[in-house]
Amino acid sequence: MRKKLTNAIFILAFLACLIVPAVFTNTREHQISTIDNKLLTEWPGLNWKLKTNTRVEEYLNDRIGFREQAIEAYTELNDKLFHVMVHPLFMYGKDGQIFYKDPSYIKGYQHMNTNEEDLDSFVGFLDKTDEYLKEKDIEFLYFLCPDKKTIYPEYFPDSIHVNESNPGIIDYMRQELDNKDVRYIIPDEELRAAKEHQVVYNKLYDATHWNEDGAFIGHELIDEKIQEAFDDVRPLKRDDYLRLMEHRDTLDVAKFTIDDTIPHYALIKDTSSDMTSYLLDSMMFTDNSFFSHFSNPESGNNRRLLVFCDSYFGNYHKFYQYRFSEVYFVHWHNYKYLQYYVNLMFPDMVIFETAERCIAGEIIGERDEDGNRISTIDFGGIYYEPPYLKTARVDAVRAATSEGMYDGINMDSSGNVAYVLTEIRGVDREDRTLYLNINEGETAVSINGYLESLDGREYDVYANLGSEQWVECDYQYLHEMSIESGMKQFSINVQRRYLMEETITLVAVAQDTHEAYLLDDLEVRYSE
Numbered sequence: 001m002r003k004k005l006t007n008a009i010f011i012l013a014f015l016a017c018l019i020v021p022a023v024f025t026n027t028r029e030h031q032i033s034t035i036d037n038k039l040l041t042e043w044p045g046l047n048w049k050l051k052t053n054t055r056v057e058e059y060l061n062d063r064i065g066f067r068e069q070a071i072e073a074y075t076e077l078n079d080k081l082f083h084v085m086v087h088p089l090f091m092y093g094k095d096g097q098i099f100y101k102d103p104s105y106i107k108g109y110q111h112m113n114t115n116e117e118d119l120d121s122f123v124g125f126l127d128k129t130d131e132y133l134k135e136k137d138i139e140f141l142y143f144l145c146p147d148k149k150t151i152y153p154e155y156f157p158d159s160i161h162v163n164e165s166n167p168g169i170i171d172y173m174r175q176e177l178d179n180k181d182v183r184y185i186i187p188d189e190e191l192r193a194a195k196e197h198q199v200v201y202n203k204l205y206d207a208t209h210w211n212e213d214g215a216f217i218g219h220e221l222i223d224e225k226i227q228e229a230f231d232d233v234r235p236l237k238r239d240d241y242l243r244l245m246e247h248r249d250t251l252d253v254a255k256f257t258i259d260d261t262i263p264h265y266a267l268i269k270d271t272s273s274d275m276t277s278y279l280l281d282s283m284m285f286t287d288n289s290f291f292s293h294f295s296n297p298e299s300g301n302n303r304r305l306l307v308f309c310d311s312y313f314g315n316y317h318k319f320y321q322y323r324f325s326e327v328y329f330v331h332w333h334n335y336k337y338l339q340y341y342v343n344l345m346f347p348d349m350v351i352f353e354t355a356e357r358c359i360a361g362e363i364i365g366e367r368d369e370d371g372n373r374i375s376t377i378d379f380g381g382i383y384y385e386p387p388y389l390k391t392a393r394v395d396a397v398r399a400a401t402s403e404g405m406y407d408g409i410n411m412d413s414s415g416n417v418a419y420v421l422t423e424i425r426g427v428d429r430e431d432r433t434l435y436l437n438i439n440e441g442e443t444a445v446s447i448n449g450y451l452e453s454l455d456g457r458e459y460d461v462y463a464n465l466g467s468e469q470w471v472e473c474d475y476q477y478l479h480e481m482s483i484e485s486g487m488k489q490f491s492i493n494v495q496r497r498y499l500m501e502e503t504i505t506l507v508a509v510a511q512d513t514h515e516a517y518l519l520d521d522l523e524v525r526y527s528e
Contacts, residue, residue, distance in 0.1 A: 087256055090207055097155040098207040098251070098258075099148060100357065108360035109149045109156060111166035118364045119169070123176040125379035126352065129338065130182045132384040138342065139229045139349040142184040143222060144173060145210065145312040147356045148201040151191045169359055183225060187218050204260040206252040208357065209312055212263045219319045222351065229349065232301040234323045241265040265318070272296035272321040279495070282426075282444035284340060284477070287333035290314040294321035301325055306347035308332040312355045333377070339384050339475035344444065344493045383479040388462040388470035389514055417459060417508045419490075419519055421449040426496060428527070432520065435527040436499055443496050447522075451488040451508055458511040461490035461519075466502035473506075499524055 091101040099105075107113040126142050133140040149156050150170060167175070170186055177184045191200050191214055200214030201207075210218070216238070223236040244264045250257060272294040279293060290309055294317060304326040307313060313329070320327045328345055330337075332354055342350070354363065365375025426445035427434040436445070451461055461473040473490035474482075482489045492504065506519040 087254065089254055090251065090256070091157070093155040093157050095155055096203065097152065098204050099156060100208045102357070102361060104361035104364070104366070105147065105149070105357050106160060108147070108169055108357065109153070109160060109162065111163045111168050113360055113364055114167055114169050114172050115364045116172065119172055119359070120176065121378075121380045122359070122363050123173065123180060123182075125335070125382045126177070126182050126184075127180045128382050128384060129350075129352065130180070132339070132387070133342070133350055135387045136342070138347060139225075140183065141222065141225055141349070141351045142177070142182055143218070143313075143351060143353040144170065144184070144186045144359070145218065145353060145355045146170060146186070146188045146191060148207060148210070150188055150356060151195060151201055151210075151214075169356055169364075173359070185218070185221050185225070187221055190217055190221065202260055202262050204251070204258040205248040205262050208253075209355075212265050215312075215316055216265060216319075219316060226349070230301070230303055233303055234300065236319055236323070240269070240322070241267055267318050267322065270318075270322050271298040272327075278443050279344075282442050282446075283344070284337055285330070285334055286336065287331040290329055290331045292317050292327075292329045294327045296322055296325060296327075299323060299325045303349070304328070304345060304347045305349050305351070306330070306341060306345055307351045307353065308335065308338070309351075309353045310355050310358055313353045335379070335382075336476040336480075339472060340477070340491075340493060343471040343475075344495060346498075383474075383476050385460050385472040385474035385479075387472060388464075388509070416453070416455050416457075416510075416517055417519070418452045418454055419449055419461075419508070421447065423448040427524075429522075433523045433525055434504070435525055436496065437527050438496070439528075441496065445492075445494045445496055445499060447492040447504075449490055450482075450485070451490055451519075453488070457513075459488065459508040460511060461488070462507050462509060462516075463492045464503075464505040464507070465494060465498075466500065466504075501525055 089101065090098050093099045104113060130140045150168075170188055174186055191210070194200050194214070194217055198213050200210055200217065202211045205211075220236060226233055227235060242265070244266055245261050246264050248258060248260045248262055273296070275293045275295045276291065280288065280291060283291075285291070290311070290313075299322065301324070303324050305320055305324045306328045307317075307320075308331070309329055310332055317327055317329050326345070328341070328347070330341065332352060334341070335352075338350075341347075362375055362377045363379070365377065424434070424445075424447050426442040427436045429435070434445075447463075451459055453459055462470050463473055464470050471492065471494075473492055474488075475491075478489045478491055492506070502524055504522040504524060506522065507516045508519055509516045
């Protein structure tokens with residue numbers, strides 16, 4: 001009888017282990033796992049396709065009840081009993097150091113994914129960006145953030161070997177950048193020197209980034225370039241910050257118990273205002289995860305800084321927001337919008353930052369069996385509409401006014417081009433007058449349309465916002481739309497606070513002869 005009861009209890013317990021987790025399966029949408037910091041698989045629906053069946057299996061593996069608790073318990077037991085890290089994102093190196101263990105990260109350490117074609121394409125993008133910005137008298141700087149494995153290779157596991165016959169990503173990037181005119185900073189030597197007397201990457205906490213002591217060294221190097229370009233920007237000084245030490249008991253992006261103390265720099269006097277919400281809903285993005293915007297009338301200058309960054313720089317606007325009149329931080333995934341942002345924000349300097357591990361994991365990316373890149377990041381064939389030539393001759397030709405809002409085609413009297421305005425946001429339009437409510441409405445005014453060449457020539461479209469302030473009306477993302485549609489798309493984007501009661505002049509410039517044709521004059525007037 002006792003044996004039967006024991007068997008029954010065992011069977012019931014076994015069935016409970018199968019049924020209870022299934023009952024508590026997480027079926028909510030858009031869930032992120034706190035144990036491995038990933039978006040959980042969404043329900044694919046049911047059909048007989050093998051691919052869908054695989055997705056169902058992935059869905060159940062990700063969302064089965066008590067998954068995270070089981071992984072956490074298993075991870076903690078292995079750590080406490082055997083000092084073995086079985087975490088899906090991280091691993092132990094020597095002396096208890098924690099490192100990222102993404103496959104592309106490890107391949108980067110081994111010099112096994114230094115794909116020269118992709119790196120050449122990225123350096124070509126940086127070179128083209130530098131040339132475009134120089135034509136607009138805007139300073140440009142590229143910054144490459146080294147990985148922890150690059151600065152502390154002596155702690156990486158001995159079981160992972162380096163192919164010394166291949167160049168590393170940093171070495172190859174430095175070699176190629178030296179052949180260009182692009183100003184750049186790769187602070188690997190400075191960080192290795194600094195680690196002799198201070199910790200620049202934490203032993204445990206945040207294994208994927210430098211700590212704030214390391215970050216300050218990097219931003220001091222940037223400030224040297226800033227001081228060379230602008231004598232009215234206040235230097236970056238350690239005295240402007242309190243250096244605090246803070247305790248951390250878990251990893252930064254995952255549940256794993258640690259005991260670590262990290263440095264934190266707190267700005268003592270911040271005279272800036274957080275304006276992140278001002279443009280957020282009016283701007284175009286691929287990724288707005290690191291967008292921030294600060295304004296500081298007390299900076300003592302009228303300088304604007306635009307920074308393209310990833311998580312290495314995402315929180316370090318505090319090193320700039322009190323020193324510039326305006327500071328914008330956007331994710332570098334928005335590289336196709338760089339020209340759009342430049343003409344929307346009028347920066348004096350653009351910084352483009354990427355982490356070494358992002359170059360290995362995204363810019364290089366993986367390839368399929370046929371050798372095609374799987375990554376959606378592609379810097380090949382980057383397009384910048386050339387800045388307006390002040391020497392271009394604007395013919396005294398005005399387009400005929402169309403009836404209605406957007407349903408007519410305006411043609412210049414020479415018959416060279418035709419254009420259509422398809423959308424106007426942020427202002428009301430009556431014929432050639434734009435009525436702007438300076439107190440209400442969208443924070444960015446956008447005038448969109450397309451241009452048709454009637455003489456077979458290629459044209460660029462520009463807008464004069466008054467006071468000889470010319471902006472380009474095209475950029476990479478819009479250029480791709482033009483290729484897809486077969487029509488030259490154009491877009492004027494202006495922050496509402498920059499618009500005065502003035503005339504916006506829209507012109508088309510022939511790419512071969514630089515002859516400019518007046519498309520329209522749009523008068524801006526204030527309204528209540």
